Amino acid sequence: MNLWQTFEIKKSKYSNCGISFRYENGIDEKLKEKYKSFAKWLRNTYVFPVHLTVYIKNCEKVKLLNGKWVYGSFRWFENKEPYIRIPSKLNQELYQQYDEEELYEQVVSSLVHELSHYFQWVLGLEQDDKTSERQANYFRYRIIDKFNSN
Numbered sequence: 001m002n003l004w005q006t007f008e009i010k011k012s013k014y015s016n017c018g019i020s021f022r023y024e025n026g027i028d029e030k031l032k033e034k035y036k037s038f039a040k041w042l043r044n045t046y047v048f049p050v051h052l053t054v055y056i057k058n059c060e061k062v063k064l065l066n067g068k069w070v071y072g073s074f075r076w077f078e079n080k081e082p083y084i085r086i087p088s089k090l091n092q093e094l095y096q097q098y099d100e101e102e103l104y105e106q107v108v109s110s111l112v113h114e115l116s117h118y119f120q121w122v123l124g125l126e127q128d129d130k131t132s133e134r135q136a137n138y139f140r141y142r143i144i145d146k147f148n149s150n
Contacts, residue, residue: 003119004046004139017051019043026058027088034104035088038111041147049122053083054111060089072110074117082121084114105144112143 021039023032035056042048061069062085076082088107098106116136120127127135 003116003123003135004143017048019048019052019054021054021056023056024058027056028090030100031088031090031104031107032056034108035111038108038147041150042115048118051081052115052118053081055083055085057085057087058089059087060091061087072114074114074121076118076121082118084111084118086111086114109140109144113137113140115143116140 019039019042021035023035039054061071062073063069064073071087073085074082075084086107087110090103090107097103113136116139117132120132120135125132
């Protein structure tokens, strides 16, 4: 199933409720511009049937409710809007592993992974964690490549 094609603007029966971004202070300015460019492309390319807020955090990892530290999280609720948290603090060690553009793509691809979980949730897919993660990882770089080709 192609989660990301299900909600193309031209084919959707949903109203586009949108996606919004909130940035903590201290986020690398070039990375912030990459997020803004990606957000604009997302809004023009896909429908977000339930409004989604993305929090760009100035930290290296975010903590889940179970205490685990991860590179992104998606939370949903029965009676309020879902949200995504993406850690975006870039340390010197990362700059040694990747060039600047690769590093930004790594961080933005974490957002794509979490957005895939959002689409799984909207579609009401009932699948085990392993399947959900594998599906989200499948789309991670495909969506980034599609964005970069525009």
